[in-house]
Amino acid sequence: MTTKLLPMLYCNSLTEYSRYKTREVKAGDLGIGGSNPIRIQSMTTTDTMNTAATVEQSIRMIEAGCELVRITAPSMNEAKNLKNIKDELLKRGYKIPLCADIHFTPNAAEAAARIVEKVRVNPGNYADKKKFEHIEYTDAAYDSELNRIRDRFIPLIKICKEYGTAMRIGTNHGSLSDRILSRYGDTPLGMVESAMEFLRICESENYFSIVLSMKSSNPQVMVQAYRMLIMKMQEEGMNYPLHLGVTEAGEGEDGRIKSAVGIGTLLEDGIGDTIRVSLTEEPELEIPVAKNLAERYSRRAELQKAIPEVTGLQFAVYNPNENSAKPETVNRKRYSPYEYTRRNTHEVLNIGGHNVPRVISDFSDRDTISPAALFPAGYNYSVALDKWNLSDQACDYIFTGDKMLDFEIPGTLGVLVKYKTWKTNSGRERHYPLFTVKEFLDAEKRSTELNFISMDCQAELASASVFIQTLKQVQDDKNIVLIFETGNEHGMAEQRRAFIELLQNQINIPVVVKRNYQNISEEQLQLHSSTDIGALLIDGFGDGIWIEQNQKPEIRNHQRRVSLKADQKFVNALSFGILQATRTRISKTEYISCPSCGRTLFDLQETTAKIRSRTDHLKGIKIGIMGCIVNGPGEMADADYGYVGTGVGKITLYKGKEIVQRNIDSEKAVDALIDLIRLHGDWVEKENSIEV
Numbered sequence: 001m002t003t004k005l006l007p008m009l010y011c012n013s014l015t016e017y018s019r020y021k022t023r024e025v026k027a028g029d030l031g032i033g034g035s036n037p038i039r040i041q042s043m044t045t046t047d048t049m050n051t052a053a054t055v056e057q058s059i060r061m062i063e064a065g066c067e068l069v070r071i072t073a074p075s076m077n078e079a080k081n082l083k084n085i086k087d088e089l090l091k092r093g094y095k096i097p098l099c100a101d102i103h104f105t106p107n108a109a110e111a112a113a114r115i116v117e118k119v120r121v122n123p124g125n126y127a128d129k130k131k132f133e134h135i136e137y138t139d140a141a142y143d144s145e146l147n148r149i150r151d152r153f154i155p156l157i158k159i160c161k162e163y164g165t166a167m168r169i170g171t172n173h174g175s176l177s178d179r180i181l182s183r184y185g186d187t188p189l190g191m192v193e194s195a196m197e198f199l200r201i202c203e204s205e206n207y208f209s210i211v212l213s214m215k216s217s218n219p220q221v222m223v224q225a226y227r228m229l230i231m232k233m234q235e236e237g238m239n240y241p242l243h244l245g246v247t248e249a250g251e252g253e254d255g256r257i258k259s260a261v262g263i264g265t266l267l268e269d270g271i272g273d274t275i276r277v278s279l280t281e282e283p284e285l286e287i288p289v290a291k292n293l294a295e296r297y298s299r300r301a302e303l304q305k306a307i308p309e310v311t312g313l314q315f316a317v318y319n320p321n322e323n324s325a326k327p328e329t330v331n332r333k334r335y336s337p338y339e340y341t342r343r344n345t346h347e348v349l350n351i352g353g354h355n356v357p358r359v360i361s362d363f364s365d366r367d368t369i370s371p372a373a374l375f376p377a378g379y380n381y382s383v384a385l386d387k388w389n390l391s392d393q394a395c396d397y398i399f400t401g402d403k404m405l406d407f408e409i410p411g412t413l414g415v416l417v418k419y420k421t422w423k424t425n426s427g428r429e430r431h432y433p434l435f436t437v438k439e440f441l442d443a444e445k446r447s448t449e450l451n452f453i454s455m456d457c458q459a460e461l462a463s464a465s466v467f468i469q470t471l472k473q474v475q476d477d478k479n480i481v482l483i484f485e486t487g488n489e490h491g492m493a494e495q496r497r498a499f500i501e502l503l504q505n506q507i508n509i510p511v512v513v514k515r516n517y518q519n520i521s522e523e524q525l526q527l528h529s530s531t532d533i534g535a536l537l538i539d540g541f542g543d544g545i546w547i548e549q550n551q552k553p554e555i556r557n558h559q560r561r562v563s564l565k566a567d568q569k570f571v572n573a574l575s576f577g578i579l580q581a582t583r584t585r586i587s588k589t590e591y592i593s594c595p596s597c598g599r600t601l602f603d604l605q606e607t608t609a610k611i612r613s614r615t616d617h618l619k620g621i622k623i624g625i626m627g628c629i630v631n632g633p634g635e636m637a638d639a640d641y642g643y644v645g646t647g648v649g650k651i652t653l654y655k656g657k658e659i660v661q662r663n664i665d666s667e668k669a670v671d672a673l674i675d676l677i678r679l680h681g682d683w684v685e686k687e688n689s690i691e692v
């Protein structure tokens with residue numbers, strides 16, 4: 001079999017922001033893709049048979065800025081009731097496209113396609129029932145399966161063509177069919193092939209009103225799948241619009257961070273025509289988050305500063321003709337956008353090598369730093385016991401500017417101090433100098449253990465050869481850590497460009513990614529830093545992170561004078577949240593909770609809060625909390641334990657993908673979940689902190 005390599009790039013440019021051009025698809029009057037703005041959408045959580053509640057909720061979503069409302073249609077009854085919902089919305093003056101969400105029920109899809117502007121089908125379950133079976137398919141058996149799907153799917157295509165209805169082929173990582181799993185595995189490539197099979201059937205019927213999505217609750221998998229999908233579409237001459245989303249992202253800060261990491265990473269490269277942020281909250285609360293993510297790119301092209309192009313770049317590529325479950329890597333030292341490969345670095349103290357990425361917390365704006373001041377960074381000093389207690393999210397280093405600490409610091413903490421101050425106090429334990437490049441090259445005194453060198457990526461890349469020459473000069477000193485900074489509006493790409501330069505020249509010095517944000521709200525800080533830093537971590541870049549925030553002390557907001565500066569605790573938790581979402585450092589329990597929809601069988605928000613309050617100390621455990629048995633088990637993907645609604649007041653518990661207790665009374669289900677965690681040896685009693 002001849003090896004055919006795909007085109008080299010999954011986006012227009014790795015350095016210059018521009019929207020990746022797709023064809024325009026119309027859902028009613030709403031254009032998606034082409035030169036339309038990034039569209040904002042969400043999904044109702046009400047019972048679809050409750051017309052009044054669904055209409056009211058849709059109106060709240062529309063008023064918040066939602067441009068397309070998705071409503072679940074699990075059976076014919078709900079599909080037919082979409083007509084009442086649509087009529088009532090029109091009567092009340094809301095002419096907005098509706099999308100029916102379909103799983104397992106082709107007849108409901110066919111009914112809905114005659115009523116609403118768009119239908120979403122999941123290729124993992126449209127014509128397949130999931131049995132979690134591994135079957136070895138011969139080519140002939142595989143083709144006959146495809147023919148069976150074709151026969152089942154073509155009637156829907158014909159109706160969509162006749163009624164001018166658009167379709168989303170929405171693949172979910174957690175609900176791939178047994179057939180795809182058997183051939184491609186539970187991989188981004190499997191997700192891509194799952195959509196392509198349906199897409200090819202649509203094209204063979206001359207139906208092109210299609211939007212595609214590749215969702216996963218793991219942002220790494222999601223990003224890789226979209227990138228691969230674009231490569232595959234390019235190869236087959238296709239350019240369908242892309243709907244971006246991270247499934248089951250959860251609630252509150254975790255849900256926002258995870259969504260920003262996944263969606264933002266792709267938006268940074270100009271990918272994405274419509275987005276949905278899935279939070280376990282009221283759907284109208286998803287809209288400001290989605291708008292915040294999308295609006296950042298409305299002026300990116302004009303505000304960005306030029307970044308030198310990458311020359312001679314080698315990618316890890318995959319060979320689509322080999323049907324391999326994993327992309328083939330040309331050279332692991334090269335940039336690898338389709339699989340996670342952490343950049344190879346040497347270890348300096350506890351940074352780089354196999355160490356988890358480190359967190360640096362900024363204390364430079366404090367007039368004085370006392371032991372009590374370290375509390376928001378995860379260190380609690382007990383005067384009575386003369387002991388430090390560490391939380392799971394205790395930072396690793398603090399930057400103090402020109403201040404040396406005059407008390408005994410916790411054994412796990414290091415202090416970065418500006419070089420000039422360090423130079424005259426260099427005997428102080430675990431205080432390390434922060435140099436500019438020039439200071440470092442001219443320095444008469446350096447730390448024998450750890451030296452940080454701050455580099456402005458734009459200045460350094462202006463002469464990449466000098467940049468590399470400088471680093472080659474110092475790379476044998478195994479006590480240097482670089483800090484990459486950027487002032488570019490398109491800063492992620494600039495920092496990535498600098499990382500690629502290190503990769504290409506095989507310079508293995510560890511690097512901390514630093515971003516500085518000026519005068520933005522707490523929510524913007526959360527979303528922007530998750531995007532900017534998360535996008536690099538997902539590509540395996542970064543041995544530490546440092547978020548700095550410079551805020552005017554007070555600004556006028558709705559007639560009130562308020563300080564918008566996020567507090568230290570918030571920024572510290574945000575740093576650990578980004579590492580958790582990118583799965584590069586696990587410091588807390590992970591909840592994969594579905595956003596709920598008309599199928600949901602219990603109050604997801606209340607139940608998630610209840611489970612969280614009992615289990616949020618179980619570092620590293622993943623708990624899936626899913627509203628229904630139809631999609632829940634598949635979509636909770638790689639959760640260690642699952643809590644799934646199976647009937648009114650009934651819960652089924654899972655260990656991994658195995659059912660362990662069926663239909664427990666919901667009153668007793670949280671206790672039963674905890675017993676299950678205990679039984680498998682994953683339970684620890686709650687303690688507030690670790691003593692050092």
Ligand code: SF4
Pocket residue numbers: 594595596597598599600601626627628629630631632635
């Ligand atoms: S898992 Fe949750 S969001 Fe998905 S279909 Fe079931 S109830 Fe709806």
